[in-house]
Amino acid sequence: MNRTTIIILDSVGVGALPDSKSYGDEGVNTLENIAKECGGINLPNLVELGLGNIDGIENIDKVSNPKGAYGKADEISKGKDTTTGHWEIVGLKIEEPFQTYPDGFPKHIIEKFEEKIGRKVLGNKVASGTEIIKELGEEHVKTGDPIVYTSADSVFQVAAHEDVISLEELYKICSIAREMLRGEDQVARVIARPFLGEVGNFTRTANRKDYSLKPFDKTVLDFAKEKGLDVIAVGKIEDIFDGQGVTEAAHTKSNMDGVDKTIEYLKGDSKGIIFTNLVDFDAKFGHRRNVEGYKEALEEFDKRMPEILESLKEDDLLIITADHGNDPTYKGTDHTREYIPILVYGKNVKSGVNLGIRKSFADIGATIADILDTKMPKNGESFKDIIL
Ligand SMILES: O=P(O)(O)O[C@H]1O[C@H](CO)[C@@H](O)[C@H]1O
Numbered sequence: 001m002n003r004t005t006i007i008i009l010d011s012v013g014v015g016a017l018p019d020s021k022s023y024g025d026e027g028v029n030t031l032e033n034i035a036k037e038c039g040g041i042n043l044p045n046l047v048e049l050g051l052g053n054i055d056g057i058e059n060i061d062k063v064s065n066p067k068g069a070y071g072k073a074d075e076i077s078k079g080k081d082t083t084t085g086h087w088e089i090v091g092l093k094i095e096e097p098f099q100t101y102p103d104g105f106p107k108h109i110i111e112k113f114e115e116k117i118g119r120k121v122l123g124n125k126v127a128s129g130t131e132i133i134k135e136l137g138e139e140h141v142k143t144g145d146p147i148v149y150t151s152a153d154s155v156f157q158v159a160a161h162e163d164v165i166s167l168e169e170l171y172k173i174c175s176i177a178r179e180m181l182r183g184e185d186q187v188a189r190v191i192a193r194p195f196l197g198e199v200g201n202f203t204r205t206a207n208r209k210d211y212s213l214k215p216f217d218k219t220v221l222d223f224a225k226e227k228g229l230d231v232i233a234v235g236k237i238e239d240i241f242d243g244q245g246v247t248e249a250a251h252t253k254s255n256m257d258g259v260d261k262t263i264e265y266l267k268g269d270s271k272g273i274i275f276t277n278l279v280d281f282d283a284k285f286g287h288r289r290n291v292e293g294y295k296e297a298l299e300e301f302d303k304r305m306p307e308i309l310e311s312l313k314e315d316d317l318l319i320i321t322a323d324h325g326n327d328p329t330y331k332g333t334d335h336t337r338e339y340i341p342i343l344v345y346g347k348n349v350k351s352g353v354n355l356g357i358r359k360s361f362a363d364i365g366a367t368i369a370d371i372l373d374t375k376m377p378k379n380g381e382s383f384k385d386i387i388l
């Protein structure tokens with residue numbers, strides 16, 4: 001096999017891990033709780049691959065002959081954010097959780113930032129991004145002061161109206177923050193959160209941009225690149241890795257745009273890795289606790305599955321998975337620590353194989369390294385031999 005595609009359904013977790021309680025997450029299960037609360041969910045194509053056959057899944061139909069291999073994976077890293085999840089998938093283990101700022105950023109950080117950008121800041125607290133622009137957007141428009149906020153994740157988010165602070169300036173401001181927030185004042189990501197519209201009707205635009213730390217060690221992406229293979233990043237993958245190990249990138253406007261671009265790449269003749277992140281599940285529905293919207297987004301993705309599968313070449317392997325949970329039926333607006341589903345399909349992949357409960361997300365990266373015959377990442381156990 002010469003090409004593997006990973007599609008991350010951002011935040012589509014499949015149930016609490018044994019240690020989820022210590023993260024404040026009890027009884028969380030993004031996929032199943034959506035199905036339960038909506039009285040069912042219609043995902044015929046994912047079900048056909050074996051989604052409902054995954055150990056422990058109850059509210060999704062099971063099939064007698066799944067077309068794919070199926071399983072779920074535990075997270076060995078400490079954390080439940082996007083960076084941690086994605087980095088572990090490609091072979092890293094984050095032992096020290098990224099620093100978070102539940103009381104906002106300390107004075108020395110804010111003062112230094114204000115001095116460097118030549119503007120004061122508003123907010124500086126934990127908030128939901130859509131709520132904080134409702135609350136402080138008007139003042140921002142009047143004063144020109146950007147809104148800084150964080151969450152349960154290690155993030156320094158800067159929201160600004162595109163007509164008040166140009167995108168170019170916002171990105172510059174975020175680069176300044178990125179340079180500052182290392183070492184003792186570390187954050188995993190600085191995120192530009194531009195918005196548009198009138199007071200009372202602000203909406204965020206697709207010009208969001210993430211500034212991540214570089215992975216602290218080599219991943220299977222680096223090993224594939226070093227071997228001369230293509231590593232194509234679709235959606236925010238390039239940002240999550242700060243470009244490390246990526247040979248080509250396409251940013252996207254929405255889940256469906258991400259699916260379109262993935263299909264285009266599948267039809268092309270690259271060799272190596274196509275790595276796609278579909279973030280709407282998380283950003284538009286999980287954090288917004290919009291259960292019905294989340295369900296519809298899943299069904300919308302499922303409808304595209306036949307097209308994705310038809311675009312696979314003889315020698316392709318497809319893995320559909322997630323990076324953490326974000327149970328929209330759960331309290332708060334943060335991620336939830338959960339198992340990630342693993343669905344594997346390929347014309348040459350054995351059907352109906354139960355991958356069971358994998359010890360780490362990194363088993364995915366190890367399998368890809370094994371299949372592409374690159375160096376093996378430090379973590380993870382390959383399941384190549386049971387699927388081929
Ligand atoms: O509430 P919004 O702005 O969508 O922010 C969410 O998006 C961030 C990055 O994914 C998370 O940390 C969470 O805070």
Ligand SMILES: [Mn+2]
Pocket residue numbers: 010011081082282323324
């Ligand atoms: Mn995520």
Ligand SMILES: [Mn+2]
Pocket residue numbers: 082282283287335
């Ligand atoms: Mn998120």
